[in-house]
Amino acid sequence: MRRSSTLMRRAFGIYFGAAPWAAAVSIVIMVVGGLTAVATAWFTRAIIDGLSAGEKSAIWLGVVGFGALAIVSPVILHVSQYAQRDAERRVTIRTQQELFTAVSAHPRLTELEDSRFHDQLRLAHEASRFAPTQLNSMILGIGQELITIVAFGVTLVRWSPLVSALVVLAVLPTLVAQIRLARMRGAMLERTVPMFRRQTFYAALLLDMRAAKEIRLFGLGQFFQGRLLRELRAAQAQERHQDRLALWVDSTLAALTGVVSLVALAVFVARVADGHGSVGDLVVVIAALAALQTSASSLVRQIAMLGETLIVFGHYVDITAVIGESRRAVALPSAPPLKQGLEFDDVWFRYAPDHDWVLRGLTVRIPRGSSLALVGDNGAGKSTVVKLLCGFHVPDRGVIRWDGIDITTIDPASLRARLGATFQDFMTYEFSAHDNIAVGDISALDDRARVRRAAATADLDSTLNALPNGYDTMLTRAFSDGDAPGVGVVLSGGQWQRLALARAALREGADMLILDEPSSGLDVATEHEINRRLMALRRTHTSLLISHRLNTVREADSIAVLSDGRILEQGSHDELMTSGGRYAELFHLQASGYDGAISSRTSM
Numbered sequence: 335m336r337r338s339s340t341l342m343r344r345a346f347g348i349y350f351g352a353a354p355w356a357a358a359v360s361i362v363i364m365v366v367g368g369l370t371a372v373a374t375a376w377f378t379r380a381i382i383d384g385l386s387a388g389e390k391s392a393i394w395l396g397v398v399g400f401g402a403l404a405i406v407s408p409v410i411l412h413v414s415q416y417a418q419r420d421a422e423r424r425v426t427i428r429t430q431q432e433l434f435t436a437v438s439a440h441p442r443l444t445e446l447e448d449s450r451f452h453d454q455l456r457l458a459h460e461a462s463r464f465a466p467t468q469l470n471s472m473i474l475g476i477g478q479e480l481i482t483i484v485a486f487g488v489t490l491v492r493w494s495p496l497v498s499a500l501v502v503l504a505v506l507p508t509l510v511a512q513i514r515l516a517r518m519r520g521a522m523l524e525r526t527v528p529m530f531r532r533q534t535f536y537a538a539l540l541l542d543m544r545a546a547k548e549i550r551l552f553g554l555g556q557f558f559q560g561r562l563l564r565e566l567r568a569a570q571a572q573e574r575h576q577d578r579l580a581l582w583v584d585s586t587l588a589a590l591t592g593v594v595s596l597v598a599l600a601v602f603v604a605r606v607a608d609g610h611g612s613v614g615d616l617v618v619v620i621a622a623l624a625a626l627q628t629s630a631s632s633l634v635r636q637i638a639m640l641g642e643t644l645i646v647f648g649h650y651v652d653i654t655a656v657i658g659e660s661r662r663a664v665a666l667p668s669a670p671p672l673k674q675g676l677e678f679d680d681v682w683f684r685y686a687p688d689h690d691w692v693l694r695g696l697t698v699r700i701p702r703g704s705s706l707a708l709v710g711d712n713g714a715g716k717s718t719v720v721k722l723l724c725g726f727h728v729p730d731r732g733v734i735r736w737d738g739i740d741i742t743t744i745d746p747a748s749l750r751a752r753l754g755a756t757f758q759d760f761m762t763y764e765f766s767a768h769d770n771i772a773v774g775d776i777s778a779l780d781d782r783a784r785v786r787r788a789a790a791t792a793d794l795d796s797t798l799n800a801l802p803n804g805y806d807t808m809l810t811r812a813f814s815d816g817d818a819p820g821v822g823v824v825l826s827g828g829q830w831q832r833l834a835l836a837r838a839a840l841r842e843g844a845d846m847l848i849l850d851e852p853s854s855g856l857d858v859a860t861e862h863e864i865n866r867r868l869m870a871l872r873r874t875h876t877s878l879l880i881s882h883r884l885n886t887v888r889e890a891d892s893i894a895v896l897s898d899g900r901i902l903e904q905g906s907h908d909e910l911m912t913s914g915g916r917y918a919e920l921f922h923l924q925a926s927g928y929d930g931a932i933s934s935r936t937s938m
């Protein structure tokens with residue numbers, strides 16, 4: 335009960351905050367709307383009884399009143415619909431802002447990698463679009479129905495308190511059943527969320543340009559479509575089951591209320607036939623019974639829907655609670671400029687308690703101004719090191735120190751602002767070339783010169799300049815920029831990689847440069863050229879470089895081989911080659927590939 339009232343307060347807070355005038359209008363409409371049916375019945379009675387008794391003033395009162403209602407009611411209806419739609423738009427802006435602020439407020443990736451979080455997020459997203467407005471209309475709708483019920487109830491009670499009580503009591507079983515049905519529906523919504531989420535995933539996949547080639551080459555269209563439909567059918571089966579149950583319960587209870595109304599009507603008609611009351615009174619009683627039945631069932635339905643909507647809205651409130659928490663949280667100190675260096679001290683990490691350890695006591699140091707290259711087999715944990723350094727995950731044991739300060743005790747955003755990074759799975763945004771680079775540091779959004787400098791570092795300036803609209807060319811063919819439709823360009827894999835490097839290079843003042851597989855897609859000449867430029871960049875930065883191409887790491891101040899979650903060996907290229915360990919073995923293996931190719935060519 336307390337949770338429900340908290341949720342209601344929150345919904346009203348959002349609604350009244352976003353659309354105060356619509357809220358005021360809806361309250362007025364609730365009162366007027368609630369009394370309209372009663373007024374109609376009484377004006378009808380005045381006309382009928384006026385005609386029977388030949389009282390002209392009563393007839394005219396009824397006619398004028400009736401006419402006024404006939405004019406005012408539709409106007410009220412239209413004003414109310416306008417107010418409702420406008421409120422929905424304003425509420426949506428507010429809730430979308432809150433929801434995505436909440437999603438970004440999670441400083442780590444842990445929540446985003448949790449499927450339950452995504453299920454909850456989907457429900458929260460749905461609730462964000464309709465729940466506050468709907469909850470408000472439901473409460474007002476309930477208020478309106480109550481006004482109608484009380485107004486007609488008073489009329490009926492004057493005739494027969496017993497029959498009136500019977501009419502009201504007949505609603506109770508429906509109320510109980512509807513509340514239970516609403517709870518079941520709320521639970522069903524939670525159960526079907528993963529199915530609808532997977533269905534949306536397959537739908538997005540079938541429309542995704544990046545997936546389009548494999549889908550066609552491997553003939554996956556029907557296969558994915560089949561999976562999409564399977565999820566949809568499974569979710570719909572649950573909905574159908576719920577709807578059938580509701581149909582059965584609703585029909586039975588509606589029939590029961592109908593019988594009660596029939597009995598009540600028979601009683602009242604018999605009384606008028608016995609001379610107790612006028613024909614006009616009977617008209618009011620018939621209208622009262624009809625309205626009571628309609629209003630009571632609408633009231634019950636709205637109370638039940640209120641429960642269901644509150645369940646869904648609860649997810650929105652839970653997800654957005656993080657905004658309040660982060661506002662209340664004591665602000666962490668900012669990361670200072672790096673003066674001494676970065677250190678991993680006996681760091682242990684696994685992605686979940688039931689997963690294997692990825693890092694098992696990693697200890698490594700990068701003194702300021704130096705470069706560390708991390709090499710190792712696939713899955714050794716190199717990218718995980720980057721994610722921990724960026725504060726996307728927190729070590730289970732051990733400490734990562736930025737100038738001696740545990741990074742979990744500093745503001746993650748301030749730490750990230752001191753890093754320039756290229757991730758192995760970098761993003762390819764469907765934006766212009768300029769914006770694609772500028773997202774690396776939003777402060778460069780209006781600074782073409784800076785963006786071009788960064789592109790030049792990645793040997794990309796002339797390529798981007800030569801595009802149909804230069805840097806303003808859209809790097810996609812799925813969206814146009816409006817002014818120049820059809821000139822979107824798709825970059826090659828290596829060009830995209832250079833663009834990701836430019837994004838990292840944009841942060842000229844970054845204290846540390848992180849390059850995770852920066853050259854895997856580059857051609858040999860470009861790789862050589864970019865290496866030369868990146869080396870110049872690395873000389874002025876502290877840097878962490880990850881690469882499987884050992885020729886790109888040999889110039890690093892120190893090379894560490896990561897194996898089994900810890901450092902197997904570390905030293906300069908020459909030191910490691912001399913010691914003849916894993917690095918030397920890998921280096922010889924790669925070099926022999928080139929030697930083999932060269933010797934087979936020369937022997938041809």
Ligand SMILES: Nc1ncnc2c1ncn2[C@@H]1O[C@H](COP(=O)(O)OP(=O)(O)OP(=O)(O)O)[C@@H](O)[C@H]1O
Nearest residue numbers: 447685692710711712713714715716717718719758
């Ligand atoms: N988000 C994640 N959730 C669960 N496990 C993960 C996640 N990311 C990586 N892993 C696991 O952690 C291990 C290390 O992965 P990581 O990406 O750090 O390796 P890597 O050394 O960078 O590999 P590669 O050379 O192939 O890029 C792998 O076993 C991988 O399956």
